[in-house]
Amino acid sequence: MTPPSDPLTPERILEATEDVLRRYGPAKATVVDVARALGVSHGSVYRHFRTKAALREAVTGRWLTRTELALTEILRAPAQPAPAKLRQWLETLFEAKRHKAGDDPELFATYEVLMGESTVVEEHIRELVGQLREMIEEGAADGQFRVADPAAAAQAVFDATARFHDPAYAAEWQKPAIAAEFTAVTDLLLRGLRT
Numbered sequence: 001m002t003p004p005s006d007p008l009t010p011e012r013i014l015e016a017t018e019d020v021l022r023r024y025g026p027a028k029a030t031v032v033d034v035a036r037a038l039g040v041s042h043g044s045v046y047r048h049f050r051t052k053a054a055l056r057e058a059v060t061g062r063w064l065t066r067t068e069l070a071l072t073e074i075l076r077a078p079a080q081p082a083p084a085k086l087r088q089w090l091e092t093l094f095e096a097k098r099h100k101a102g103d104d105p106e107l108f109a110t111y112e113v114l115m116g117e118s119t120v121v122e123e124h125i126r127e128l129v130g131q132l133r134e135m136i137e138e139g140a141a142d143g144q145f146r147v148a149d150p151a152a153a154a155q156a157v158f159d160a161t162a163r164f165h166d167p168a169y170a171a172e173w174q175k176p177a178i179a180a181e182f183t184a185v186t187d188l189l190l191r192g193l194r195t
């Protein structure tokens with residue numbers, strides 16, 4: 001086995017794992033396949049990720065974190081009214097999920113399987129609902145939203161928009177009317193938060 005030219009890092013392993021998952025799918029992909037793609041022994045991969053489950057969990061977490069980071073940028077953006085920030089946040093979430101499903105359908109299908117066996121999904125959802133709560137609290141504090149319970153409102157917004165971010169609805173995301181439907185739901189939610 002030829003030693004790799006770059007040092008073996010968790011990031012390199014996760015990138016290779018994505019490629020292997022894309023190629024073989026979650027049922028057939030193995031740690032040996034990942035090691036082979038990297039030109040290292042499978043023991044080298046296990047030094048970074050103790051089990052196959054830990055590796056799969058890490059690759060799922062990495063995938064979800066990319067979306068969270070983009071949404072955090074919107075959340076932390078200064079001098080934007082809460083309704084506009086919330087709309088942009090929802091649009092960004094929808095577009096991120098839609099692009100993942102449309103641009104790389106093999107990997108998206110793989111992630112649907114991995115997410116079903118992962119605990120990081122629950123953490124991801126808690127993070128997203130927490131970000132929504134922050135925006136709703138911000139809007140309530142400056143009088144733009146009339147909300148008695150920001151946590152309940154955040155959960156309601158998340159649930160009401162599930163069709164636009166839950167992978168179970170991915171087949172609908174390419175329909176011609178989906179953008180107009182998203183706008184109608186978002187407009188309705190924002191009106192509801194203001195009254």
